[in-house]
Amino acid sequence: MNTKKRKIGLFGAVILTVGFIIGSSVFVMVPTIAGIAGPSVFLAYAFASIPTILCGIAMIQLSGVLPVTGGPFIAVSRYISPSVSFVMAAGAVVAMAAANCLNAYGAAAFIRLYLPEANTVLIAFIILGGFCILNLFDIKLMTFIEGVMVVMLILTMLIIGLGGMPSVSPANMDPLFPNGMTAFFMAIAIAIFSWLGLTALANFSGDIKNPKRNIPMAIFLSIIVLFILYVTVSYSIVGNMNWKEVSELGAGGTMVAISNFLSGPLVNVLTIGAIMAILTTVNAIIMVSAKSMIAFTNQKVLPPVFGKINRFGSPYVSVIIFSAATMAGVAFAGSFEDYALMAVYPGVAMQFLTAYAMYRLPKVDKESYDNATIKLNKFWLKFSLIGNAILSVVIIVFAILNSIPVLLVTIIMFALLVVYWFARKNYLKNRGLDLTKLASELSEETQSEIDSINE
Numbered sequence: 001m002n003t004k005k006r007k008i009g010l011f012g013a014v015i016l017t018v019g020f021i022i023g024s025s026v027f028v029m030v031p032t033i034a035g036i037a038g039p040s041v042f043l044a045y046a047f048a049s050i051p052t053i054l055c056g057i058a059m060i061q062l063s064g065v066l067p068v069t070g071g072p073f074i075a076v077s078r079y080i081s082p083s084v085s086f087v088m089a090a091g092a093v094v095a096m097a098a099a100n101c102l103n104a105y106g107a108a109a110f111i112r113l114y115l116p117e118a119n120t121v122l123i124a125f126i127i128l129g130g131f132c133i134l135n136l137f138d139i140k141l142m143t144f145i146e147g148v149m150v151v152m153l154i155l156t157m158l159i160i161g162l163g164g165m166p167s168v169s170p171a172n173m174d175p176l177f178p179n180g181m182t183a184f185f186m187a188i189a190i191a192i193f194s195w196l197g198l199t200a201l202a203n204f205s206g207d208i209k210n211p212k213r214n215i216p217m218a219i220f221l222s223i224i225v226l227f228i229l230y231v232t233v234s235y236s237i238v239g240n241m242n243w244k245e246v247s248e249l250g251a252g253g254t255m256v257a258i259s260n261f262l263s264g265p266l267v268n269v270l271t272i273g274a275i276m277a278i279l280t281t282v283n284a285i286i287m288v289s290a291k292s293m294i295a296f297t298n299q300k301v302l303p304p305v306f307g308k309i310n311r312f313g314s315p316y317v318s319v320i321i322f323s324a325a326t327m328a329g330v331a332f333a334g335s336f337e338d339y340a341l342m343a344v345y346p347g348v349a350m351q352f353l354t355a356y357a358m359y360r361l362p363k364v365d366k367e368s369y370d371n372a373t374i375k376l377n378k379f380w381l382k383f384s385l386i387g388n389a390i391l392s393v394v395i396i397v398f399a400i401l402n403s404i405p406v407l408l409v410t411i412i413m414f415a416l417l418v419v420y421w422f423a424r425k426n427y428l429k430n431r432g433l434d435l436t437k438l439a440s441e442l443s444e445e446t447q448s449e450i451d452s453i454n455e
Contacts, residue, residue, distance in 0.1 A: 008208045012147065013201060013218035018225055019150040019280035020288060021197040026157065027254050027274045028106055029194055030234050035247030037187035038178040042235035048191035049227050054387030055198050056219045057380055058355040063219075064374025065361060067211030068449040070295020072199050072354040074442070077299065079357040079364050082439035086301050087417045088353055091346030092199075093289050094413055097322065100285045101329040102339035104128050107278040110271060124330045127282060132323035135286050137312045149280040156273025157229040159266075160258055164236025167261040172239050189398050192391065193340060194230065196347050198222070199354060207291075212373040236261070286323060293318035298443040300435065301424060341406040346414075348392045355381075355388040 008016070034041040062071050076085035104124035111123055134145065177184050201218060208214050238246060241257035249256055255274075259267045294315050297307030310316045329339075359381045362369045369375060400407050425435040442450070 010214045010217055013208050013214055014221050015147045015150045016284055017201045017218055017222040020284035021226060022277055026230060026233055030237055031246045031250050031253040033187045033190055034238050034243045037184050038243045039173045039238045040176045040184055041238055042231050044187040044191045045230040045234050047188045048195050051192055051387060051391035052195040052198055054384050055351050056223060057384035058358045059198055059219050060216045060374055061358045061376045063211060063215035064372040065368050067215055068446050069291050072350060073295050075357040076353045077439045079360045082436050083421050086421055087414055088346060088350045090417050091414055092350045093292050095343040095346040096285045096289045097326045097329055098339045098342035100282055100326045103278050103282045104330055107275055110275045125327055128323055128327050131283050131286055132319060135319045136314050136316050149276045152273055153277040153280055156270050157233050161232025161236050164240050164261045168239030172242055189394050192395060199351055289322045290315045290318040298445040300438045338406055344395055345410045348395050352388045352392045355385045359385040
């Protein structure tokens with residue numbers, strides 16, 4: 001791979017990460033979390049950043065060893081198990097499809113504020129179809145489009161967060177923990193949902209310029225940006241409107257609270273900004289998922305057709321297939337909660353496995369660890385592993401308690417992926433190839449990406 005193909009700089013990497021993570025969460029989830037935590041919702045968002053920081057430690061180590069497309073999948077395949085890696089990584093792609101169903105519906109809900117007669121499912125279809133078409137073009141163009149939308153998103157959230165602080169009423173903030181500390185810790189568990197997705201950056205490592213420097217910097221800067229946006233926005237919302245009222249109004253409570261300290265026309269502008277926030281994630285998820293499928297193809301887990309690239313450099317087959325699958329998911333018209341929970345299980349599992357792979361790295365592949373551009377000591381790798389383990393347990397237990405049906409659907413999905421793995425393994429075996437060996441070794445494409453860094 002030629003270094004000229006690495007088109008994403010530090011700014012683009014931060015944009016992709018922030019755009020991928022935020023989505024509709026801050027506009028939809030704040031009223032829900034406020035109903036549990038009360039005015040301390042902003043503290044819940046702050047504490048919820050801790051697991052993401054722990055995940056960031058593993059991602060930084062990964063960038064020092066495998067700054068390539070599909071890094072988490074390749075690392076878990078090499079240092080834990082190829083079959084487990086595929087099932088969980090492919091499950092994470094399905095989870096991203098579920099998340100995009102939620103985001104498409106969320107954007108449609110805001111659009112219907114201006115087009116009340118419009119059909120929600122139809123709007124969601126148009127959104128997903130439109131971004132599918134856009135992603136068939138040059139990744140540099142898509143990074144630019146994503147950048148414009150995320151800049152609008154960040155400006156919107158800063159206006160809301162900083163603009164609402166001067167008018168915060170002390171009465172709205174007292175008592176800070178009206179439902180007690182148990183409810184506050186439950187709110188933290190829910191707020192963690194809004195922070196998931198940091199591993200997405202690793203799937204674009206092969207497109208990032210100077211990944212040794214830019215990936216760790218992008219992780220660090222993204223966490224800072226997200227922390228500022230989440231904390232200031234949630235603080236301003238509950239500080240300008242009683243938390244009970246915000247909770248009772250649901251997602252609409254966000255805009256009602258904003259109207260208490262901003263003029264009507266500006267609220268309309270910010271509503272458009274909220275739509276942009278959601279669309280950034282719709283776009284970023286399509287980009288990240290297509291890159292994940294390319295990694296599967298490079299390791300021979302998926303057929304070669306998934307790796308086809310058009311003249312614009314877009315993995316068009318993967319983009320179309322993923323978008324079609326997401327549109328099929330929209331047709332089921334599930335609830336926001338169902339789509340969110342469907343996205344949780346594989347997402348946190350893959351985060352934990354990536355942290356575990358990095359913890360095993362110094363022992364099972366000492367040469368790669370010694371040659372890594374970034375070498376974290378065992379304490380930090382263990383710290384990251386334990387933190388991700390706790391995160392996984394907390395979120396999965398919470399999700400199970402909230403929806404057994406979604407858990408059953410997820411189990412069925414994993415079972416189908418296991419069946420696919422063994423079917424693909426048997427298919428390749430009949431052609432004299434060992435899928436387990438192929439998936440656990442660096443492909444020519446991956447090695448080329450690694451070699452390109454030092455050219």
